[in-house]
Amino acid sequence: MLPSQRIRNIVPEGLSDGWGVFMKAREMIAQGQSVIELTIGEHDIKTAPDILQAMQRSAKDGHTGYAPVPGTQGLREIVAAHHQTQAQVPTSAENVLITPGAQAALFAAHLAACNPHDKALYIDPYYTTYPGMLRALSLNPVAIAAKASDGFQPNGASLNAAAQGAASLLINSPNNPTGVVYGQETLEIIADTCREHDLWLISDEVYASQVWSGRHITPRSLPGMKERSLIVGSMSKSHAMTGSRIGWVIGPEDIIAKLSDLATVSNYGVVGFIQDAAEYALHLGSSAFISVSAPFERRRKLALEILKEFPQINVIPPQGAMYLMLDIRSTGLNGEAFANALLEQRKIAVMPGESFGAAAAGHIRVAMTVEDALFSKALKSLCDFATNLASK
Amino acid sequence: MLPSQRIRNIVPEGLSDGWGVFMKAREMIAQGQSVIELTIGEHDIKTAPDILQAMQRSAKDGHTGYAPVPGTQGLREIVAAHHQTQAQVPTSAENVLITPGAQAALFAAHLAACNPHDKALYIDPYYTTYPGMLRALSLNPVAIAAKASDGFQPNGASLNAAAQGAASLLINSPNNPTGVVYGQETLEIIADTCREHDLWLISDEVYASQVWSGRHITPRSLPGMKERSLIVGSMSKSHAMTGSRIGWVIGPEDIIAKLSDLATVSNYGVVGFIQDAAEYALHLGSSAFISVSAPFERRRKLALEILKEFPQINVIPPQGAMYLMLDIRSTGLNGEAFANALLEQRKIAVMPGESFGAAAAGHIRVAMTVEDALFSKALKSLCDFATNLASK
Numbered sequence A, B: 001m002l003p004s005q006r007i008r009n010i011v012p013e014g015l016s017d018g019w020g021v022f023m024k025a026r027e028m029i030a031q032g033q034s035v036i037e038l039t040i041g042e043h044d045i046k047t048a049p050d051i052l053q054a055m056q057r058s059a060k061d062g063h064t065g066y067a068p069v070p071g072t073q074g075l076r077e078i079v080a081a082h083h084q085t086q087a088q089v090p091t092s093a094e095n096v097l098i099t100p101g102a103q104a105a106l107f108a109a110h111l112a113a114c115n116p117h118d119k120a121l122y123i124d125p126y127y128t129t130y131p132g133m134l135r136a137l138s139l140n141p142v143a144i145a146a147k148a149s150d151g152f153q154p155n156g157a158s159l160n161a162a163a164q165g166a167a168s169l170l171i172n173s174p175n176n177p178t179g180v181v182y183g184q185e186t187l188e189i190i191a192d193t194c195r196e197h198d199l200w201l202i203s204d205e206v207y208a209s210q211v212w213s214g215r216h217i218t219p220r221s222l223p224g225m226k227e228r229s230l231i232v233g234s235m236s237k238s239h240a241m242t243g244s245r246i247g248w249v250i251g252p253e254d255i256i257a258k259l260s261d262l263a264t265v266s267n268y269g270v271v272g273f274i275q276d277a278a279e280y281a282l283h284l285g286s287s288a289f290i291s292v293s294a295p296f297e298r299r300r301k302l303a304l305e306i307l308k309e310f311p312q313i314n315v316i317p318p319q320g321a322m323y324l325m326l327d328i329r330s331t332g333l334n335g336e337a338f339a340n341a342l343l344e345q346r347k348i349a350v351m352p353g354e355s356f357g358a359a360a361a362g363h364i365r366v367a368m369t370v371e372d373a374l375f376s377k378a379l380k381s382l383c384d385f386a387t388n389l390a391s392k
Helices: A020-030 A049-060 A073-087 A102-113 A130-136 A156-163 A184-196 A253-266 A272-283 A286-308 A335-346 A372-391 B020-030 B049-060 B073-087 B102-113 B130-136 B156-163 B184-196 B253-266 B272-283 B286-308 B335-346 B372-391
Strands: A096-099 A119-124 A140-145 A166-172 A200-204 A229-234 A247-250 A323-327 A363-367 B096-099 B119-124 B140-145 B166-172 B200-204 B229-234 B247-250 B323-327 B363-367
Touching: A020 A335, A049 A272, A049 B049, A073 A096, A073 A229, A073 A247, A073 A272, A096 A102, A096 A253, A102 A130, A102 A166, A102 A200, A102 A229, A102 A247, A102 A253, A102 B253, A119 A130, A130 A140, A130 B253, A140 A156, A156 A166, A156 A184, A166 A184, A184 A200, A247 A253, A253 B102, A253 B130, A286 A323, A286 A372, A323 A372, A335 A363, A335 A372, B020 B335, B049 B272, B073 B096, B073 B229, B073 B247, B073 B272, B096 B102, B096 B253, B102 B130, B102 B166, B102 B200, B102 B229, B102 B247, B102 B253, B119 B130, B130 B140, B140 B156, B156 B166, B156 B184, B166 B184, B184 B200, B247 B253, B286 B323, B286 B372, B323 B372, B335 B363, B335 B372
Parallel strands: A119 A140, A119 A166, A166 A200, A200 A229, B119 B140, B119 B166, B166 B200, B200 B229
Antiparallel strands: A096 A247, A229 A247, A323 A363, B096 B247, B229 B247, B323 B363
């Protein structure tokens, strides 16, 4: 029997989803080949032992039953307090729903914002799950190109052209894959578009703690935006807790109440002892996430030094997150062909830009997720490879 | 701004969702009153220490990153092996998707089976989240009454009348709230209906390890049914791991592959170190879940003995699960009025039958989830209260 249309087309037939290089690298590693893996956004460190101990303490103390469906009071409160400090907008536990990770938060936020067949906007380049997620929700996904020539920032004309009749707009700053952090000006344009066209703004801010230049601004802080913004955050990137699957949606109280109804029927809440561990981790304050993000800031500096020596490779210096987006169009190859050749000839795995949308074509994304010396070595080899191709 | 229609109507405005007694009991307990709580299906024991140790071992060993999206190979394999033993149908890891709990599994299974606005069938009495879940998925929920006079088993005529034009049928055996376990005959009728009307059968089997008379039969074992059955299971009830949020869907390989695409965009997989704990727990074999279910079997015996002395209260002896469904129509009250009066006058909290659908009106559900002596005392008090009312 055929499954539903909505689930059949999450990954459309015949469309490359850009994970070929990733899969090939995995196979090569499984065969015992030595491959430097710079594809996915997984830290090269583990969750800190004291956070795991906090989890075990909670479980041993008997918190092994159902947790309150919208999240534990303690975790909701500290997430609200952190956001309030950042947004300077009153935020309480009632504005927060805890979810099993940020992907679940994005899914729930869109379910709350859009009915089936609604037009849902997102910015290209995008995180790879976005269009498939919108299709799974029976939405009509429409990409808005943020061109490399615009520094990967969306412009007002493109936003307004697409916004007519749409229900929602999904943004992601600090951005994966580009490393761009939207400034006040870009966010004002986005907010204008949302207010004018009565859109929900769904803001994926999972890299909020990893900003290397400029500062993170949440659009919920802009005038008239807290009523229409659903902010998605997570413990994954900030605290190296990817495997713990803890995220959240922050939004208007009435929407969070409805999202709590949704949580009752879609997951019946999130693991309580992991929420206790997340609460512990957030109480550690900024030192906890600074230590997690420090390697990426360090490697970013290393990378920008190395790239100075290879003028044929353009880079927009990443302002945040854990990736480099490199323009390899001078090689004459597209991102996918380059990534395949690089894997084959230099045993280095990176993501083709095309995996993140048409606007990232001719680019590759390099995750800064191996230790500094190996990272430098890999990046030099990559740049040397690209320069040789470009010089042919 | 208003949220989407689909999320607005999960709990319809003005419709009592039957949780009033539960909420009132919580308030009374918070005020320091002594209330015997027999409402929800939460064990009176915690997750076993050795299972928690297995979790901590996995986390300490560094399994704190993303787990494979469809589930760890080890957990998928042992879930498949257990199901194969029960169903006598070939089942491998590729037939299993791990989900963050059974509720998430039910949600995903319906998303896979039905497009927006499809007619989705379920049996009344039902587990309370069912109709709201179907509404959240933009489905058209249609209840099929399984009458008390039919021993709460659905009959062929009702099934066939409803099946015309439907996309799916959701069943739950062993049943919450009624304790009924569907026998071969009922399951054959259900399977006939599904084959004839080309329906997906979604079978919620979370109480499969708690059967006190007869035996659990999974409909996936019936001819022509493995192609159209999505079986939902979980660690919650069998291993007292409600808070760990581990469940699964078992189905055809091609559907599980699509459900894995859905998992990528809806939750990005499930906590790996908890999956390792679940795998450990399943490797313990039947002793682990027999010790968890033994108290319910014991209290069921106690209850049937006590009920003999109160002939004005009818009970269909529960064949499985952790509840008693008592017919209190002789009191002249409906379930909600009775439950409210019982809470007020005897400080005992039970669920009104109406919370589980019209077919359970005039009944109450008693969770057998407090220790034996207290349970006996509470049940005697309840029966005495009902008999007094009935004798007036």
